[in-house]
Amino acid sequence: MNRALRIIFSRYGIIAIILLLVLGVIALAQTREQTPLDGAESGTEGSEGSEGEATSEAFTEDDGFATEGCEGDDCYAGEELPQEAVDRAMDFTEAWLNPDGYGPDGWYDSIVPYLTTENADLMQGVDPVSVPATEVAGEPAADGQKVAVPLDTGTLTLTMTEGSNNWTGSDWLVSAIDWEQS
Structure with missing residues (x-):
């Protein structure tokens, strides 16, 4: 038991622990790149891009607020x-x-x-x-x-x-x- 603790708390053991933590954070950050905007998780239509990549079709779906053919200041x-x-x-x-x-x-x-x-x-x-x-x-x-x-x-x-x-x-x-x- 003492020998295991000495290895863990040695400079090599601490470096290994820090390395594992950094790799864990990187792995978590990569899984966070998938957002509901890409449609992969939310199931929206028109999101046929690769995993983690949003398509322009997902952004142009009708949200019910914009009027048809309305652009700029001429909407009203x-x-x-x-x-x-x-x-x-x-x-x-x-x-x-x-x-x-x-x-x-x-x-x-x-x-x-x-x-x-x-x-x-x-x-x-x-x-x-x-x-x-x-x-x-x-x-x-x-x-x-x-x-x-x-x-x-x-x-x-x-x-x-x-x-x-x-x-x-x-x-x-x-x-x-x-x-x-x-």
């Missing part, structure tokens, strides 16, 4: 935004322009009720000094899910979506902000 072009969504976009624009001269925290607090949670996270820490305009210069124009607001130095385009966030109940929210300098 046929739908018109209700006036309340356009009004909400204008309310956001007024707060975004920072007419009260708030600092970063006050400005963020004024715009966050109009934003989706994801967009609010992106706006955290933005300095309102970076807002490139000072006043609205025309009437907003709705096109699909987007509202274009002409400002004194360019056009603010807001993508609107129905939803709720941590600050507002269910309402129209800004899910994307795009600025085009004129």
